Amino acid sequence: MASTTEGRTAGEAPSLSEPLPATVAYRSIRLLRLVDETADRLARAGEMGVHVPCRGQEALLAGVAAATRAGDWLMPGPRQSSIGLLRGLSLVSHFSQLLGRSADPSRGRQAPGHPTVRSLNLFSVATPVGSQLIQAAGVGLAMKRAERGEVAVTLGGAGAVATADFHVGMNFTALWAVPVVHVFAVATDDRSELPGPAARAAAHGLHAVEVDGADARAVHDTMAAAMERARSGEGPTLVEASFPEPLRVTPESGLRLVGDSDETSWSEVDPLERCRRDSGLAAADADAIDAELQSAVDDGVAAALALPAPPTSLLFDDVFAERTPALEAQRREWLAQRKN
Amino acid sequence: MASTTEGRTAGEAPSLSEPLPATVAYRSIRLLRLVDETADRLARAGEMGVHVPCRGQEALLAGVAAATRAGDWLMPGPRQSSIGLLRGLSLVSHFSQLLGRSADPSRGRQAPGHPTVRSLNLFSVATPVGSQLIQAAGVGLAMKRAERGEVAVTLGGAGAVATADFHVGMNFTALWAVPVVHVFAVATDDRSELPGPAARAAAHGLHAVEVDGADARAVHDTMAAAMERARSGEGPTLVEASFPEPLRVTPESGLRLVGDSDETSWSEVDPLERCRRDSGLAAADADAIDAELQSAVDDGVAAALALPAPPTSLLFDDVFAERTPALEAQRREWLAQRKN
């Protein structure tokens, strides 16, 4: 469920194992769509760098987020990184990351679509595809020792499945039977040549399930089962969330919006339209939600835009806990030059 | 078949698709065993560095070598690197590599067990486990373009199957349907925890077969089929050669001889004794082969030991086709200091 108050998690309202209410799904999907469209506009207007759209994957994120608890770690790739909004990340925080503003909890360190929100256990998003798949094995081992019933959830695309890190990550995850759920968003066509992630999971003795990635409630049910499995110590699961062809992210992903190629079939499979159709929501109610979320998004963007960039004085920080003598010397030099 | 004349290849005598004659198998296995024992003695005597034994895998190498043609590339790990002897590498060349003598075709550049013999298409053996599994995809692509019916054969152990390079290598090999056969020597116990290489091959849509790695003739038949498949453009194969527990290479592989832990069961599964039992060779004939090979090995070692080390003047060569100015400068400095 969408929320603009940090700290509240979307998944906590409904019980995790009960079906995802249609309004929750709809709100989540609509929120992500609005945020995505807004970010796209901001990027085109030159207000921010390259935008990594999540268009087409909103239902997947809605289902995944709703199946997680506050203590679970989310370890997405850039394309899935707006999932933080479904765990209660405020819109001003989110847009501050996209726009490089002072309310970004990661201090403007990364390009758009690479948030870190530790307070919500949204792990630091990296660009190198696949790296979090191994790290999750380590997070999972730590969670297993901590015995707090936490689960780490990774999210990635078909590219991630091709990486070396995929196999090492699946291998370590399965070998140590850690509480991890790996979610891969793949379009039907991504799998035409070679086995998809679920088939590849077998190479590692890793439990795998498949689900329609454009159906938030199906995703939620599948995820809830996988999370329960992980929590109860039965080990990791790979969830292959598949999408029909028009939702395919082209190889040149990150450069084009999903589905742009074929607007006709797109509208049939668009998770937003599908959710609205299937939700049983009255048109007026749905429109009201749309309006409410639109104004929240507008407010969030405006608030973020009004903020300053993180201060230049941060230039030498966060490399180490304390600045090394070399960093101190460079900082002094930099300060001296600024004075001139 | 063993040979002490460089350039003659073991596999060419019998037709590749006919069964491997028992005497050929026996000669090959005995030769490798003698070489292995000799190298072990030399290492213990301080005449050479660490010896990587192939003990236990001789039948595998015999079967693989006999199924290859002169134009096929062999890309083994260190443990399988004495396979060159079965393609016609001379004993003096082989021991020159082990002992760092001038007849080593790779000029003493590498530690024992890391030969390169381009004239026999024995590719340069690297220590980093698994790296040749990817390179084979490139060699295979080149072979496919060359259309000479060549095949690249990789060999590795269970450790190689755990590497990231394994998966990337299998993936690329399968994707491009290149003429490559990947052979993995795994002991039963290596597979207890996670799927073995053949099961992992499925993740990449790679054709896989299993064979008793201690049975030279079974290996030969399996390999002959895989090679034929590759040659005829039907694509790559993974051959899982399994070994019973006593032939297992311990995790601390390279440090202990195979089978040392349990001499009783060892004698039952020892590929050499097994081959001698099953070969139908008269004891006197087998003994004659043993004596002949022993004297060839003794001659080879003596000849290698009599050779000088590669000249120190090679210190700055083989980095690039031509020495860079930096290398020239360092060489001049080194020469000047030697004069003092």
Added chain:
Amino acid sequence: MPEMNMIQAISSALRHALAADERVVVFGEDVGKFGGVFRATDGLQAEFGEDRVFDTPLAEGGIIGTAVGMAAYGMRPVPEIQFADFIFPGFDQIVNEAAKLRYRSGGQYTCPLVIRTPYGGGIRGGLYHSQSPEALFIHVQGLKVVVPSNPSDAKGLLTAAIADPDPVLFFEPKRIYRAAKGEVAEESYEVPLGKAAIARAGSDVTILAWGAALHDCMTAADELAAAGTSCELVDLRTLVPLDVDTIVQSVKKTGRCVIVHEAPKTAGFGGELAATVQEHALSWLSAPILRVTGYDTPFPHALEMEYLPSPARIRAGVESVMSYEFA
């Protein structure tokens, strides 16, 4: 001669190489059908076919390992790594395999491959679309390292790199892919590896630079000239092999040396250059050799313009060596 930008010049070199030599192949993530995220391979697949120009899965170790195998067999692979920041999953195949193949085989096998990869900051790319890792490859013996600063050199150096019998890392300054324009001959030609160029002659101070930073140095040199300081700007072009003679000759003439690079200062190639210059020309030095570089942090996103060695910082560096007085 037609005018080309860097991308066009690189593309032209690839096209000539593909046409002239059957052994040349071009591959990487999105280089085939799509033509590369920066369009450097645009149209090449259509022209030369899917066997010569092709896409690979997302696995840099696979891309480079495949190239090593091809090169060992006798081909001339020219793989692309989409951004230099993503070269590290393939680092082992570069460092332990490509760089050592000739050596470890005693010259029996060689590894004539060229890894093309865009590097450097200034495009709002943040940590992972901005790094300048050239020093890492320079320290690994057995690799040549080339960084062009203009279209004409880019074409000639890439042609020479493909013809070279050893592995070459070819770093392309993406910040100036389109901004740097110049006359480039239509036909194929080589700019030999290992030769620096005097990008601007001068007498007071030598500036050593390569790639995109060269243009910032040129800007600074123009401004300094107006203020009466004459800079000699040396475009290294090839970092391995290094043209020590040209460098040392220039510093002996000027007596002062400023080194500029985008990569972080510590253990960057500037350190090696400073060490080399003082080895050869200590008694000619009127001031310490100064480095104007990226700072010792990961590459920043919001603050990248503070981080990069700007013309202003380069000018300040030159001014400080000009005003240096021995203690």
Added chain:
Amino acid sequence: MPEMNMIQAISSALRHALAADERVVVFGEDVGKFGGVFRATDGLQAEFGEDRVFDTPLAEGGIIGTAVGMAAYGMRPVPEIQFADFIFPGFDQIVNEAAKLRYRSGGQYTCPLVIRTPYGGGIRGGLYHSQSPEALFIHVQGLKVVVPSNPSDAKGLLTAAIADPDPVLFFEPKRIYRAAKGEVAEESYEVPLGKAAIARAGSDVTILAWGAALHDCMTAADELAAAGTSCELVDLRTLVPLDVDTIVQSVKKTGRCVIVHEAPKTAGFGGELAATVQEHALSWLSAPILRVTGYDTPFPHALEMEYLPSPARIRAGVESVMSYEFA
């Protein structure tokens, strides 16, 4: 105080850390049941259990990536890479992940891990059991780099590294794992990161070294002393953060500097050191700063003793700076 060799001292540091802090775990290839190929983790699994000390599959990227995840969660992983030569399949997880996690998260996540790995030549190991890749990690910002030269430092530095809130590369000089012996306190103690030690005081020339090479420098210094040249030998101990003050102070005193390392010369850490020294002490220099290092080739097998900076080569280097006259 008991006498220990390097292995025993390292083992002792690990034992204390495991006992004192539940968050510490030790893992890698063959470190658990077998106790490590050099026995550094011998007995630790039996003492602390398979949850604290364990084996991993043969996948360095997996080992380091796992450590990154653990460290981010709040543990204190101490993974081992069996030989530094095999660290490269894990390079991406070190360079792009461990080194950048604090930075890219704006300090929200940290990465307190220690990667222990034996480095260096002189054990007849050839290309792949001999490399000294420290410079590569020094150039990657966000990593600390430590190289002890004796058992007492090894224990204290490893203890400090495990306590450090940031990622540390801990390079162990395997050539002297057993040969270097000395008194080492039984109890736990720290030798702080970032402080060099004067291994031998002297007045004519400063020698900078670390790890196994320090012992060759000591031998050379002994011989030179007999011949009337007084060497000040600085054991850097920590390469990042670097103790510039101690270095510069020594060179200002002696006026001469020789840098010794096993790694190849070009773009090795010696380049950075020379650049730094001349930045701070140019006018104190009576001779160019000289580097005595491995040559610019992969690490040789048969010829390794020609390759390594021997006491004879170090002595020759010192003699050449002592006899230098300005042009």
